[in-house]
Amino acid sequence: MYEALMKSMLQQYGADTLKGIHHFIPDKEPRKYLYNLVHDYPNRGGKGFRPSLCIASCKTYGGSLDDALYSAVSLELLHNAFLIHDDVEDESLFRRNKPTMHEYSNKAIAINVGDAMNVLGLYPLFMNKEKLGQKISQQIFLEIQHMVTESVEGQALELGWRKDNISDLNDSDYLRMILKKTCWYTCMHPLRIGAIIGSRGKVKPDIFNRLGYFMGTAFQIQDDILNLVAEEKKYGKEIGGDILEGKRTLMLIHLLQKSKATEKNGIRKFLSLPIRERQNEKAAWILNLMQQHGSIVHAKNTARYMAGAALKEYYTIFSRLPDCKDKSFIESIILYMINRDY
Amino acid sequence: MREGKANDAKNKQPKGSSLAGDLFDALNPNDLLSNAQKVINTAVNVLEEEIAAGILAAKKIEKKVIDVDEIRDNPEDLMNRIRRDTHEAVDLFMDAIAAISKQLGLLSTTIVKETENVHKATPAANEKNREAIAAVIEHEEPLQPGQAVTLYMSVADDTATKSVKIQLQKTDFCGPLQQKILSKNWHIKPAAFILKRDEAKEITIHIKLPANCKAGRYNALLYDPLNPSVRTVIGIEVL
Incomplete structure (x- = not known):
């Protein structure tokens, strides 16, 4: 599938989902401090990976857009709730080329908006029973429950590492954290949920675990690489922001393993400072060290290995299914995840 | 299984996609312990550990919210619950096995992960029949002769209050028309181990089908003669 077609499908499914999101946001007070803000992050136009994967997986297994839409809406609402809270936790300045919510509003308001989005994300799941029946709806509800649990556990791991300035992590630690924080909710559950809906519960969702895990890992590592080397306008966030935030990326973990004692001490000292006291010059020094020690190359290679493994899983699972646009779309997404520049 | 799948997958990859080709090349060096292999193996181990941990945690929660004594008394009701909710099936099956094991004072339980398809044996109303319950692990897809x-x-x-010694033994696979796949064609690792209290031990079962293996459905038994409730049926289908 041509990248342009894949992108147009992402855009279309993203737009369908956004329309659904608007439908589920109450049109009532308090608008200024809550409901208008709930629209903000979804309206900024994210990539739409999660709802698109869910819809494409559903259609590949014989379902329709309509069948998957409520679940896609729920996934995207919950994703945006995570982002708002994540931005507060990371003290991030920009999201999709605009100031983060807590920056233009305040932390208390932003946290409350995130809470509201989490709750709003539940109602589409309840509505699923009208379209899909009780059994499938309950199964999807448990999928979402597991997804959110894994995500908060992963986030807890990373926040804890940063709080305690943990510096002796290895690749396994990183992969575990990413599995929990990113993969379940970015790829594994969207694919699983779509297939459950499309097949009316006949497909065993566990078959997508490795595919979604490899995809999600490739996606996250690429995202972390872009945070260091992308064009800021395209990427939509401050470049090098992850270093300033002390995010335990694969590059930072690799650097801490490979750097000399003096360098490691310098990095640790930098990471022990409160985020707002960390200086850009020092972050640039760490980025330079990452380049010197091959940390970025290591991360790029790992992302490629993961994407390769994801492709193998994809062909294993999907080659027996009839060809269709949505099936090709999922394949294209895998390639796009490591080929993208934003 | 993953190697087999991987090879199948490679054969099915589309031609003309250079990026996809590059990605596959990165995964198929001559050196089996290449960086790619190491990274993927590490990743897979992490995934499987996490899934196993999740199953155990879910099981513990399930035990807190269901009346285990009642389940022991009414296994048919348990099976109805299993049928009602496939998502919880593995956890509940674990509870059934654990509850039965406790009554018999025996060790038990199998958690089946990822590659398996868990089929429930029918629990009977009395303890004699309960002894017949065994977990079943089936490979998801039919296999080709010669495939590993x-x-x-x-x-x-x-339910154990102390460590238990487990020594697993295996039988031949029995298939249609008295066809057999000899036990030398499959291996378990580790076959003998000490299971500590609250520990979950992962067992790897490696099966290499003979090249002249006849088509059909085959079953073998994995069991511990000293712990009669530890028994699992391994099922495969050969094309």
Whole structure:
């Protein structure tokens, strides 16, 4: 599938989902401090990976857009709730080329908006029973429950590492954290949920675990690489922001393993400072060290290995299914995840 | 199994996609312990550990919210619950096995992960029949003669108050028309181990089908003669 077609499908499914999101946001007070803000992050136009994967997986297994839409809406609402809270936790300045919510509003308001989005994300799941029946709806509800649990556990791991300035992590630690924080909710559950809906519960969702895990890992590592080397306008966030935030990326973990004692001490000292006291010059020094020690190359290679493994899983699972646009779309997404520049 | 799948997958990859080709090349060096292999193996181990941990945690929660005594008394009701909710099936099955094991004072339980398809044996109303319950692990897809697969399972005993010694033994695979796949064609690792209290031990089952293997459905038994409730049926289908 041509990248342009894949992108147009992402855009279309993203737009369908956004329309659904608007439908589920109450049109009532308090608008200024809550409901208008709930629209903000979804309206900024994210990539739409999660709802698109869910819809494409559903259609590949014989379902329709309509069948998957409520679940896609729920996934995207919950994703945006995570982002708002994540931005507060990371003290991030920009999201999709605009100031983060807590920056233009305040932390208390932003946290409350995130809470509201989490709750709003539940109602589409309840509505699923009208379209899909009780059994499938309950199964999807448990999928979402597991997804959110894994995500908060992963986030807890990373926040804890940063709080305690943990510096002796290895690749396994990183992969575990990413599995929990990113993969379940970015790829594994969207694919699983779509297939459950499309097949009316006949497909065993566990078959997508490795595919979604490899995809999600490739996606996250690429995202972390872009945070260091992308064009800021395209990427939509401050470049090098992850270093300033002390995010335990694969590059930072690799650097801490490979750097000399003096360098490691310098990095640790930098990471022990409160985020707002960390200086850009020092972050640039760490980025330079990452380049010197091959940390970025290591991360790029790992992302490629993961994407390769994801492709193998994809062909294993999907080659027996009839060809269709949505099936090709999922394949294209895998390639796009490591080929993208934003 | 993953190697087999991987090879199948490679054969099915589309031509003309250079990026996809590059990605596959990165995964198929001559050196089996290449960086790619190491990274993927590490990743897979992490995934499987996490899934096993999730199953155990869910099981513990399930035990808190269901009346285990009632389940022991009415296994048919348990099976109805299993049928009602496939998502919880593995956890509830674990509870059934654990509850029965506790009554018999025996070790038990198999958690089946990822590659398996868990089929429930029918629990009977009395203890004699309960002894007949065994977990079943089936490979998801039919296999070709000569193909090698790896299955995984975990053994845990949350009723044990002390460590238990487990010594697994295996039978031949029996198939249609008295066809057999000899036990030398499959291996378990580790076959003997000490299972500590609250520990889940992962077992790898590696099966290499003979090239002249006849088509049909085959079953073998994995069991511990000293712990009669530890028994698992391994099922495969050969094309």
